[in-house]
Amino acid sequence: MSVVVEAQNLSKRFFLGERNRTTFLEEWTAFTQDAVSLLLRRKRTGSPHATRREFWALRDVSFGVYQGQTLAIIGENGAGKSTLLKILSRITQPTTGEVKVYGRLASLLEVGTGFHGDFSGRDNIFLNGAMLGLSRKEIRGRFDRIVEFSELAEFIDVPVKHYSTGMYIRLAFSVAAHLNPEIVILDEVLAVGDTAFQKRFLDRMAEIIREGHAAILVSHSMPVVRRSSQMCLWLSHGRVVMFGPTDEVVDRYERESAEKLEATKGSSIARFVSWVAKSRSTGDSHTIPASHEEVTFRFEVELMTPVPEGQLGISFTNAQGLVLFSRHLLLQESQPGKIMVVLTLPSLPLSPGSYSISCTISNGDGPSAVIRGTPELTVTTERVADGPLGVLSLPGSTLHLERVRSQ
């Protein structure tokens, strides 16, 4: 495996306030104000240093992408994801560090950039393709496939200003889908709207990546990240929190974001005290075998505030964030103090692994919040070589062969 993108110690500094002071008049006003206050020996509240406060959008970011890999970049808004993509795509220069890119890179931060309304779909395919780095010869070779992909054959000589929004987007995505780069940079915002056509585009991108090319993807959707990438870079406030295999990074990312959410919301209404799970064959425990026996869960929760009318919910989530099961009950005229929530399941048909149980609570019309201290449930089972795999483990299930009588 050879490296295709290698980033070392990337940092990017912005000056806050610089963006706003763009007119000569403003610059001049600021200058005269400074001069006047200097003459009057008076300190201005907004010193020139305050207007040029520096801000590091990225700080010492290093990573590598190898051939055939997809790297996902995750992090909350403002973590520096877009700035990183802009540096990788040669749109802006880093303040420190460098990126080496090996191979032809296509950066799809937007589709349809540079389309000109007065020109036909045909002309715009050529122009947009050339902007994305294709030669006229290459575009000519792909032209028929692009038109076919866009399903716009009969409108291809119509100026694009007469296109509907949907047609315009289809044409733009079709050009992007036929760039055949060695490295693709894809921003998730492209997939917003999720029409059938955009799904086809993303399928096509996945195909390109499968063909041994590399990709860098920015996404807020953890299921998408888990599905499509092997490596993951987690940014927060411009710094790398974690860089490694996707499952490890995303597991931690999800755990910490859930904790952050609980710390801010759930704790004000209720607090989680303790819990046990009990089945007939095992005693009180947090670890129980998958079974077709009845299992009883007892959750002790302390209400911090009176809840005149609300809802309490229990849900089981697997490590990938998929909600497996959920039940709710109504809370009425509940006073502060401890309550016991009892959940009885006829069986626990889960595969071995770790699951989180979250208790959510809502007070009146407000949104439900997760109660702090989500319990972790570990389900065990006797592993056999041909044992069941997947989310569900159905004890007593069988798999066998039957003869088919040949005629």
Add this chain to the structure above:
Amino acid sequence: MSSVASSPSNLRRPTYVVSAKAWLLSTPVDLWTYRDLFFLLTKRDLLATYKQTVLGPLWFFMQPFFASLVFSVVFGLIVRVSTGSLPSLVFFMTGFITWNLFFNCVNQVSQVFLANRHIFQKIYFPRLIVPLSQITVNFLNFAAQFGVLLLIIGFYNLTGTRIELSPRMIFIPLILLCLTIFALGLGCLIASWTVKFRDLNMLVGYGLQLWMYASCVIFPESIVPANLRWLVDLNPMAMLILALRSCLFGVEHYVLSLPALLVLVVIAIVGLWSFARTECTFTDTV
């Protein structure tokens, strides 16, 4: 291919490097790689102006012709500026189409960052491609107008007014090359400033109009008063327009002004330098 791909990364040459130490320059190699974009942009800009007009490309021949007609009426018949042995229409039109080439180039190039920021923020290609294609479009328009000028001269010769063309005409391409380099440099310089100071955009148009009156476009060098000579001596555009008329018609024997040539070279270098500097980070400010 596979042997290249499997060799250690430090032995392979990166396709490109984005570094804090090196500018994101449009190198000649990059420009050559994107040559097809240059041709397509040039074609687009040429055609875009004619789209949905009744007379279409004819406007490019007519606009400087009408403007020259106005100037020859105002300055030739009313104010009576002496145009020497040349008919005033030919005199004004020569200066005017040349000035127009310069004016349009500077005006368009100076807005390159602001006008294309939506593209520049999303796609990389060598930024210099855009000014180069704008200049090419203007140059092609100039060539068409120059053709019209030659037709008018031919018409004068047929109807009895003798206009002699000088054999020094062969230097005209060299003069035009200097003019486009100067326009590119100045446009790039203003473009870099407008990223920080938008107001400059408004001033460019007026500034260029004023400049025209200091550039011997609508009067011969001989009527410049001695106390304003320095305006002409330091002015690369006056130098180029005087040189062009002198080479075309053999009138107004003009000797190149060294200070003006120096100004031209300095502005061209500083302009391209600031453009390269701005190219790296302007998307952070606009």
